Amino acid sequence: MEIIRIPRIMREITKNLKIKSKSIGFVPTMGALHEGHLSLIRRAKDENDVTVVSIFVNPTQFAEGEDFEKYPRDTEGDKEKLQKIGIDYLFLPEATSLYPQGYSTYVNVEGLSDKLCGKFRPGHFQGVATIVCKLFNLIRPNRAYFGQKDYQQILIIQKMIEDLNFDIELIPCPTIRDEDGLAMSSRNAYLNEKERKAATVIYTTLREGERLLKEGLKPKEVKEKMIEILRSEPLVTEIQYAGVYDPLTLEEVSEKQAKYLLAIAVKINNTRLIDNFLVY
Amino acid sequence: MEIIRIPRIMREITKNLKIKSKSIGFVPTMGALHEGHLSLIRRAKDENDVTVVSIFVNPTQFAEGEDFEKYPRDTEGDKEKLQKIGIDYLFLPEATSLYPQGYSTYVNVEGLSDKLCGKFRPGHFQGVATIVCKLFNLIRPNRAYFGQKDYQQILIIQKMIEDLNFDIELIPCPTIRDEDGLAMSSRNAYLNEKERKAATVIYTTLREGERLLKEGLKPKEVKEKMIEILRSEPLVTEIQYAGVYDPLTLEEVSEKQAKYLLAIAVKINNTRLIDNFLVY
Numbered sequence: 001m002e003i004i005r006i007p008r009i010m011r012e013i014t015k016n017l018k019i020k021s022k023s024i025g026f027v028p029t030m031g032a033l034h035e036g037h038l039s040l041i042r043r044a045k046d047e048n049d050v051t052v053v054s055i056f057v058n059p060t061q062f063a064e065g066e067d068f069e070k071y072p073r074d075t076e077g078d079k080e081k082l083q084k085i086g087i088d089y090l091f092l093p094e095a096t097s098l099y100p101q102g103y104s105t106y107v108n109v110e111g112l113s114d115k116l117c118g119k120f121r122p123g124h125f126q127g128v129a130t131i132v133c134k135l136f137n138l139i140r141p142n143r144a145y146f147g148q149k150d151y152q153q154i155l156i157i158q159k160m161i162e163d164l165n166f167d168i169e170l171i172p173c174p175t176i177r178d179e180d181g182l183a184m185s186s187r188n189a190y191l192n193e194k195e196r197k198a199a200t201v202i203y204t205t206l207r208e209g210e211r212l213l214k215e216g217l218k219p220k221e222v223k224e225k226m227i228e229i230l231r232s233e234p235l236v237t238e239i240q241y242a243g244v245y246d247p248l249t250l251e252e253v254s255e256k257q258a259k260y261l262l263a264i265a266v267k268i269n270n271t272r273l274i275d276n277f278l279v280y
Numbered sequence: 281m282e283i284i285r286i287p288r289i290m291r292e293i294t295k296n297l298k299i300k301s302k303s304i305g306f307v308p309t310m311g312a313l314h315e316g317h318l319s320l321i322r323r324a325k326d327e328n329d330v331t332v333v334s335i336f337v338n339p340t341q342f343a344e345g346e347d348f349e350k351y352p353r354d355t356e357g358d359k360e361k362l363q364k365i366g367i368d369y370l371f372l373p374e375a376t377s378l379y380p381q382g383y384s385t386y387v388n389v390e391g392l393s394d395k396l397c398g399k400f401r402p403g404h405f406q407g408v409a410t411i412v413c414k415l416f417n418l419i420r421p422n423r424a425y426f427g428q429k430d431y432q433q434i435l436i437i438q439k440m441i442e443d444l445n446f447d448i449e450l451i452p453c454p455t456i457r458d459e460d461g462l463a464m465s466s467r468n469a470y471l472n473e474k475e476r477k478a479a480t481v482i483y484t485t486l487r488e489g490e491r492l493l494k495e496g497l498k499p500k501e502v503k504e505k506m507i508e509i510l511r512s513e514p515l516v517t518e519i520q521y522a523g524v525y526d527p528l529t530l531e532e533v534s535e536k537q538a539k540y541l542l543a544i545a546v547k548i549n550n551t552r553l554i555d556n557f558l559v560y
Contacts, residue, residue, distance in 0.1 A: 105440050106387075134444055164417055
């Protein structure tokens with residue numbers, strides 16, 4: 001595994017790989033790697049000649065007052081995990097090399113970026129679209145792997161790929177969960193024992209929402225039931241959103257349709273967690 | 281010369297060229313080709329293995345009420361000129377294939393886009409940055425050629441290339457002028473005989489501004505003199521801007537410095553024309 005820190009060098013390496021017709025699988029991460037990340041990385045390795053993982057805690061996707069400073073970082077532990085899987089390149093840039101002084105270009109996917117998480121994290125998806133656009137130009141992947149836990153992010157990146165004519169296949173990968181159903185997330189590290197236990201209410205709520213939808217309940221009634229369950233957990237200090245959405249537009253759904261997105265964002269004390277189910 | 285209309289096919293062709301290590305020179309245009317365009321195209325042909333020219337009147341860079349509808353179009357004449365030079369590919373997409381229904385991703389170069397022309401053409405440079413980003417992903421050029429008549433455009437595209445980590449060299453090319461000094465522009469076709477004669481005042485003003493700057497006049501005095509000359513031409517119906525600017529920030533300059541941009545945007549009756557000089 002080669003560690004690359006300089007964007008220009010990363011770009012030279014991938015240029016030469018493309019000339020040799022090597023396929024490149026890319027997994028962008030913010031580090032603090034867990035089994036969710038590793039499942040993407042293993043799949044990227046299976047499906048491509050060369051695997052590139054990036055670790056970069058991207059400042060532009062954190063809003064004022066969010067957890068950029070204290071976001072979990074474990075570069076040494078991450079390196080060991082990546083070495084063990086046997087990836088080809090770890091791209092580990094400095095913030096100042098990706099956002100030098102005077103940086104001023106941003107990519108915006110209008111519409112989708114203002115929904116769900118976008119309402120509560122102003123600028124978040126502009127930051128995501130911008131860094132992913134930059135990384136795509138540096139890594140030149142054939143395939144890029146993203147976890148379905150961040151469903152809205154996948155939708156936005158897929159739209160950016162189509163709109164900006166990137167020659168890249170986005171591969172959405174299933175959410176990996178702990179045994180009790182909690183979706184893997186680097187932010188789970190913020191939870192103490194009691195909070196960790198309380199956090200399972202997110203999964204329980206999604207399961208129950210899915211069951212009720214399949215039983216024939218109307219989306220509106222399902223949403224009410226979901227909120228009721230979330231409210232029953234005292235450590236849920238804020239429900240940012242919870243309900244039934246259209247999987248393509250992210251608009252709230254009131255009538256029955258073929259496919260639904262059940263999605264939740266809550267705070268367990270001070271820790272913001274999200275999760276979702278796609279229901280057919 | 282092969283004519284390509286489908287973005288996906290254009291992208292396949294350039295993918296294969298890159299695998300063969302062919303260098304690609306790209307000249308994006310809105311058609312109605314004049315000697316200015318042709319000088320870029322000849323240079324692209326000289327410096328690269330393969331030359332791609334695009335003709336696309338990009339709707340997103342025209343503001344409400346501008347001349348998108350009546351912008352000069354001469355596809356047959358353009359094809360003849362390109363054939364004669366002997367380019368490899370003419371990319372001639374439909375607007376609906378580059379901006380299908382639901383299109384929603386935009387690239388913004390903040391700061392520079394609000395200055396000079398940006399003040400008078402809201403959204404113009406967002407449209408420019410977005411279409412050029414799309415074309416870069418489709419054409420995958422090693423070098424892209426732009427005319428210095430659109431100085432601000434060059435600055436913004438160069439910034440986008442750096443910020444978004446595109447592996448592309450922007451080649452700025454000198455403004456080509458008629459014998460009386462008027463900068464070549466597709467919009468010159470709008471001018472009747474009297475207006476065409478009046479339009480030379482733009483060049484005269486820039487020449488005089490340059491002379492005065494080199495003589496040691498202060499930028500503020502030079503600006504006043506430039507406006508005075510422009511006002512002396514009765515067919516100049518609006519002066520959008522005219523003066524002495526910093527070539528990197530586009531801010532108005534009040535003190536002496538090493539390098540200046542003299543820039544003008546005026547209307548000759550209803551036709552908006554721009555021009556500039558770089559002064560060392």
